[in-house]
Amino acid sequence: MAFSAPDLEIAPEELAERLARGEVELVDVREPYEWEAGRIEGSRHIELERLASQAETIDRDRPVVFSCRLGARSALAAQAFRSAGWDAWSLQGGLTLWHHQGLPIVPDGGYVADH
Numbered sequence: 001m002a003f004s005a006p007d008l009e010i011a012p013e014e015l016a017e018r019l020a021r022g023e024v025e026l027v028d029v030r031e032p033y034e035w036e037a038g039r040i041e042g043s044r045h046i047e048l049e050r051l052a053s054q055a056e057t058i059d060r061d062r063p064v065v066f067s068c069r070l071g072a073r074s075a076l077a078a079q080a081f082r083s084a085g086w087d088a089w090s091l092q093g094g095l096t097l098w099h100h101q102g103l104p105i106v107p108d109g110g111y112v113a114d115h
Contacts, residue, residue: 005075008082009092010065012101015040024063027051029073030095031115038110040067040098048073051080060086067091067098069115 010018018024019042026043028035035045046054048068058064064086066074074090081088091098095112099105105112 005071005079005090008075008078008088008090009071010089011092012098012103015065015091015098016103018063018065024065024089025059026065026067026091027058027077028067028095029077030068030113034069034113034115037113038095038099038105038107040095041104041106043067048077051077055081055084058086063087063089065089065091068094069112070094070096 015024015026019026026040028039028043028045029048029051031047064081066077066088068074071090071092071094074094078088078090095105099112
């Protein structure tokens with residue numbers, strides 16, 4: 001069962017469109033081995049436990065979308081950042097749903113690693 005927090009979530013297709021237009025910053029909060037296995041092109045990697053110390057490096061002037069494997073870790077991040085004043089969102093269904101819907105991940109041959 002995928003995690004769900006509808007008031008915090010952005011659908012994969014909408015994220016793809018907004019990324020293409022440069023409207024959002026995408027931050028992947030997964031572990032390093034998950035990041036290396038496969039990720040969304042243009043995403044930035046900040047592990048969940050390092051987010052607090054890296055918060056000020058994330059632009060407050062445009063929306064930030066967090067991603068993880070299924071959406072639970074990214075929803076935690078989105079909630080925390082939203083309560084601290086960011087326009088923060090979580091990728092619905094995480095990288096799993098993104099990939100399942102046929103959206104691309106890098107590098108070539110990349111995959112969604114188990115957590």
